[in-house]
Amino acid sequence: MFCGKCGAKNPEESNFCNKCGSSIKVESVHYKTIPDGESRGVRFSRETLLADKIFKIASIVAIVGLFLGMITYYITVFVFEENGAALQLADQNDFKESAKKMIKERIEKEPQNKLDQIKVTKVNILNVSGATDIRIVKVEIETDGKATLSHNKKNFKFIKYPEDNLWHIGSSYDED
DSSP: OBOTTTOOBOOTTOSBOTTTOOBOOOSEEEEEEOTTSOEEEEEEOHHHHHHHHHHHHHHHHHHHHHHHHHHHHHIIIIIITTTTTTSOHHHHHHHHHHHHHHHHHHHHHSHHHHHTTOOEEEEEEEEEEEOSSEEEEEEEEEEOSSSOOSOSEEEEEEEEETTTTEEEEEEEEEOO
């Protein structure tokens, strides 16, 4: 074995150069072909090989972490939201209460209902369907009895706009 610092020949089992005293510990020898076509052994110290192993392990961990992050994102965005499972349950009760108030106001403010002085006493939500930004609410409406609606079951479309993150009442249609 030759010393990398001074070039002196040393026994294979030596850890230090007999001439200059520098460390000549070698973990392994890797052969590398140089441009003139000749193969030469390149010696790496234990520290160099350890650093190389740490780099490889860190790279693998980073790639696995990135892969797991992508899978988590895919499941959250594409699976849960497409199936409507991403609806927040805490928001669901708040939504229903707000929807009842908005429906009551909408019905009482409609021109014909205003003329007939229809007063909504109760809005029963029968069903809520839809995704995170559009919901269809099926309701049964009760009035004070002084005047009646042509249909007491209606569907209302609610839309959540990203600008204000609030629910807005949209179109409605009678339930047959």
